[in-house]
Amino acid sequence: MAHYRAAESKREQFRRYLEKAGVLDSLTNVLVALYEETEKPNNALEFIRQHLGTAGPDSADVESLRLELTELQQKYDLLVEENRELRNRLLQYEPPAEDRGAE
Structure with a gap:
């Protein structure tokens, strides 16, 4: 008990x-x-x-945020690729920093 x-x-x-x-x-x-x-x-x-x-969060809000995230990720990827291309082009015209110090 x-x-x-x-x-x-x-x-x-x-x-x-x-x-x-x-x-x-x-x-x-x-x-x-x-x-x-x-x-x-x-x-x-x-x-x-x-x-x-x-x-x-409301499912519509979640979906719009996912769409925005996807768009921003695509823009980011494009900018990273553009940055890479511009660095490569810059290296064609400028010698690496180590070579400039020897001159």
């Missing part, structure tokens, strides 16, 4: 902790909002995440 009371006491402490932290109120409010929705969302978990404020 003592083991049962200890487990119950831990549960009660945890429940009070959640209540004190406002977690129970927040969860209750979100679940009530979900219950009161006339058209239930296809993804209830996503609904809960959005209403708790823990939702990740």
Whole structure:
């Protein structure tokens, strides 16, 4: 019996902790909002995440950032290649630094 009371006491402490932290109120409010929705969302978990404020970035935002990243990566690659070509052309007209010091 003592083991049962200890487990119950831990549960009660945890429940009070959640209540004190406002977690129970927040969860209750979100679940009530979900219950009161006339058209239930296809993804209830996503609904809960959005209403708790823990939702990740919007998928449209993520897609636009991926597109921007791809474009910037392509520009970077072009600039690196252009830099390499210009260095090679410069070396054709200027001797390496070691050769200039000997003159």
